[in-house]
Amino acid sequence: MNVLEQVRNSPMSRAQVQAVALCLVMNVVDGFDLLVTSFVGPAITREWGLSPSSVGVLLSGGLAGMAIGALFLAPFADRIGRRKITLGSLALASLGMLAAAFTQDLGQLLAARVVTGVAVGTMAASLPVLTSEYSNNKRKGTAVALITTGYGIGAVIAGLSTSVLVGSMGWRSVFVFGAVATAVLFLVGLRFLPESMDYLVAKRPAGALQRFNKILVSMGRQPVDELPAHDTGSRKVALESLFQGGNAVRTVLVWLAFTAAQTAFYFASSWTPTLLLKAGMSNQQGISGGILFSLGGITGAALLGVLVSKVEARKLTAAYFGLAAVMLVLFSLSLGTLAIALVFAVVLGLFLNGTISGINVIVPLIYPAESRATALGMAVAVSRLGAVLAPLFAGYLVQAGWQPSSMYQVFTIPALIGGAAVLLLTRFGRSTPNAVGAPVKAGAVAEA
Numbered sequence: 499m500n501v502l503e504q505v506r507n508s509p510m511s512r513a514q515v516q517a518v519a520l521c522l523v524m525n526v527v528d529g530f531d532l533l534v535t536s537f538v539g540p541a542i543t544r545e546w547g548l549s550p551s552s553v554g555v556l557l558s559g560g561l562a563g564m565a566i567g568a569l570f571l572a573p574f575a576d577r578i579g580r581r582k583i584t585l586g587s588l589a590l591a592s593l594g595m596l597a598a599a600f601t602q603d604l605g606q607l608l609a610a611r612v613v614t615g616v617a618v619g620t621m622a623a624s625l626p627v628l629t630s631e632y633s634n635n636k637r638k639g640t641a642v643a644l645i646t647t648g649y650g651i652g653a654v655i656a657g658l659s660t661s662v663l664v665g666s667m668g669w670r671s672v673f674v675f676g677a678v679a680t681a682v683l684f685l686v687g688l689r690f691l692p693e694s695m696d697y698l699v700a701k702r703p704a705g706a707l708q709r710f711n712k713i714l715v716s717m718g719r720q721p722v723d724e725l726p727a728h729d730t731g732s733r734k735v736a737l738e739s740l741f742q743g744g745n746a747v748r749t750v751l752v753w754l755a756f757t758a759a760q761t762a763f764y765f766a767s768s769w770t771p772t773l774l775l776k777a778g779m780s781n782q783q784g785i786s787g788g789i790l791f792s793l794g795g796i797t798g799a800a801l802l803g804v805l806v807s808k809v810e811a812r813k814l815t816a817a818y819f820g821l822a823a824v825m826l827v828l829f830s831l832s833l834g835t836l837a838i839a840l841v842f843a844v845v846l847g848l849f850l851n852g853t854i855s856g857i858n859v860i861v862p863l864i865y866p867a868e869s870r871a872t873a874l875g876m877a878v879a880v881s882r883l884g885a886v887l888a889p890l891f892a893g894y895l896v897q898a899g900w901q902p903s904s905m906y907q908v909f910t911i912p913a914l915i916g917g918a919a920v921l922l923l924t925r926f927g928r929s930t931p932n933a934v935g936a937p938v939k940a941g942a943v944a945e946a
Contacts, residue, residue: 500726500727501714501719501722501726502695502696502699502726504719505634505695505717505719506634506635507634507635508634509634510633510634510637511716511717511718513692513713513716513717513718514632514633514634514717516690517628517629517632517691517692518629518632518633518641518644518645520686520687520690520691521625521628521629521632521645522629522644522645522647522648523648523683523686524584524588524621524625524648524683524687525621525625525645525646525647525648525649525652526648526649526651526652526655527588527591527652527676527679527680527683528591528618528621528622528625528648528649528652529648529649529650529651529652529653529655529656530652530653530655530656530659530676530679531560531591531594531595531614531617531618531652531676531680532560532561532564532614532615532618532649532652533560533649533652533653533656533767533768533792534656534660534672534673534676535556535557535559535560535611535768536557536653536656536767536768536769536770536771536772536788537656537657537660537672537771537785537788538660538664538669538672538673539553539556539557539771539772540771540772540775540781540784541660541664541668541669541781542556542607542669543772545669546603546604548604549897550893550894550895550896550897551890551893551894551896551897552604552893553772553893553896554889554890554891554892554893554894554896555604555608555890555893556604556607556608556611557768557769557889557890557893558768558886558887558888558889558890559607559608559609559611559612559615560611560612560614560615560618561615561764561768561882561885561886561889562612562615562886563611563612563613563614563615563616563617563618563619564615564616564618564619564622564882564885565615565619565879565882565883565885565886566612566615566616566619567587567615567616567617567618567619567620567621567622567623568619568620568622568623568878568879568882569619569879571583571587571616571619571620572619572620572622572623572624575620575623575624575627575697576697576700576701577701579693579694579697579701579703580624580627580628580631580693580694580697581687581691581692581693581694583620583624584621584624584625584628584687584691585684585687585688585691586620587617587618587620587621587624588617588621588680588681588683588684588687589681589684590613590614590616590617590620591614591617591618591621591680592677592678592680592681592684593613593677594610594611594613594614594615594616594617595610595614595673595674595676595677595680596673596674596677597609597610597613598610598611598614598670598673599670599671599673599674599677600670619882622878623878625645626642626645626646627694628694629641629642629645630642631694631695631696631697632692632694632695640803646799646855646858647796647799647800649795650792650793650795650796650799650847650851651792651796653767653788653789653792653795654789654792654793654796656672656676657771657785657786657788657789657792658789659672659675660672660785661782661785663675692713692716693709693713695710695713698710698713698725699725699726699728700728702725702728706725707722707724707725710722710725740865740873740876744926745865747926748864748865748923748926749873749876749877751919751920751922751923751926752857752860752861752864752873752877752919752923753876753877753880753881754915754916754919755815755819755853755857755916755919755920755923756854756857756877756878756880756881756884756916757880757881757883757884757912758819758853758884758912758913758915758916758919759819759850759853759854759857759881759884759912759916760854760881760882760884760885760888761884761885761887761888761909761912762822762826762850762853762888762909762912762913762916763795763850763851763853763854763885764884764885764888764889765888765889765891765892765905765909766791766826766846766847766850766906766909767788767791767792767795767847767850768888768889768892769889769892769905770784770787770788770791770843771784771785771787771788772784773896773902773905773906774787774788774833774839774902776896776902777833777834777901777902777903778833778834779836779839783836783840786840787839787840787843788843790840790843790844790847791843791844791846791847792847793844793847794843794844794845794846794847794848794851795847795848795850795851796851797844797847797848798818798847798848798849798850798851798852798855799851799852799854799855801848801852802814802815802818802852802855802856802859803855806856806859810924811856811859811860811863812860812863812920812921812923812924813924814856815852815853815856815857815859815860815920816917816920816921816924818849818852818853818856819849819853819913819914819916819917819920820913820914820917821849822846822849822850822852822853822913823910823913823914823917825842825845825846825849825850826846826906826907826909826910826913827906827907827910828842829842829843829846829906830902830903830904830905830906830907831903833902833903850913853913853916856920857877857920860920860923861873861877864923884912888909892905895908
């Protein structure tokens with residue numbers, strides 16, 4: 499057993515916990531930077547007189563940038579290191595947020611949001627990997643699930659800061675706050691974020707052994723004379739395996755389910771504050787609805803992590819999709835009553851975010867070990883299409899005169915499609931040997 503295997507099979511050291519905690523905080527800032535436009539959008543619309551379709555474009559800007567970052571920049575983490583790509587992304591996100599605060603028209607703000615989205619998308623693909631690599635085998639799934647709650651927490655902070663700052667200092671102050679927070683975290687990361695031990699072993703850059711030993715010492719371990727051997731696998735083989743034999747059907751169903759989940763979730767998370775205003779509520783009530791939706795999302799991911807150890811993951815996720823469709827209808831019918839609408843916003847966020855978490859658990863169950871990481875990475879990239887198009891489509895519906903209640907009902911369609919795709923996975927999806935006949939444990943997600 500080499501030293502890396504010893505680390506993975508031993509209790510987590512303080513240094514490992516610190517690395518995971520830092521990844522969580524970075525995900526919180528990512529969530530703030532990505533979703534802040536959902537909360538300040540109504541104020542921008544009033545100041546600039548934006549049409550609903552223009553609002554949809556603005557809300558999609560960060561998500562489009564996120565797709566670009568995940569597809570084109572995140573892979574550089576395997577070449578230059580997780581630490582460098584993460585710190586570079588934090589710097590870029592801070593600059594994008596600061597630029598947004600000084601924009602004077604939609605085009606400038608959209609460009610700034612795309613830049614910020616690129617940074618967030620790059621980190622969204624690299625932070626779970628870094629978290630997984632710094633966690634031991636026992637806590638890996640819990641750690642990865644924990645940092646995914648960061649987006650919801652960041653959204654809540656975005657809503658609260660909007661409530662505090664916009665009234666007295668204007669919407670630009672919220673972007674300045676985000677830029678400063680991101681810059682401070684960059685400095686913290688520069689001091690405390692370690693490089694991935696797996697990266698140092700796999701790529702062996704200059705000074706790799708010294709850096710590897712420095713990390714070992716921080717964990718309370720003895721330095722080694724040479725780096726552990728690395729088993730080089732072929733990503734090309736893993737990618738091709740997604741479309742061979744029965745995996746082809748599984749891959750299509752996973753992509754369909756994940757795209758459906760992202761479509762429904764990002765419609766609701768992006769447009770809920772604005773649509774609550776359109777339904778007759780005040781600006782503060784709209785922001786409160788968005789905050790409660792995000793709190794529900796945090797709860798939904800945590801609850802799924804508990805239930806998935808007792809209920810088969812595909813059946814549980816299909817139930818989440820079905821209940822999300824029901825809640826979309828109930829929420830649409832409750833828009834005339836503030837108290838009921840706010841309660842339903844929490845439950846809606848719970849089930850919609852839970853569908854995304856559920857698919858993250860399912861992928862390790864239905865793919866062989868050699869292609870799990872590639873399968874999840876490709877599914878995330880493809881599903882961004884739904885995340886980008888949902889706010890755009892919603893904007894055009896508003897401009898066409900659709901009422902908020904009807905719009906929530908329309909987005910039950912992707913929720914039902916996602917549920918059907920997951921149910922089909924119970925028929926066509928295989929199970930890994932350690933999962934046959936047993937529920938999937940939350941830790942399984944870490945293998946993806």
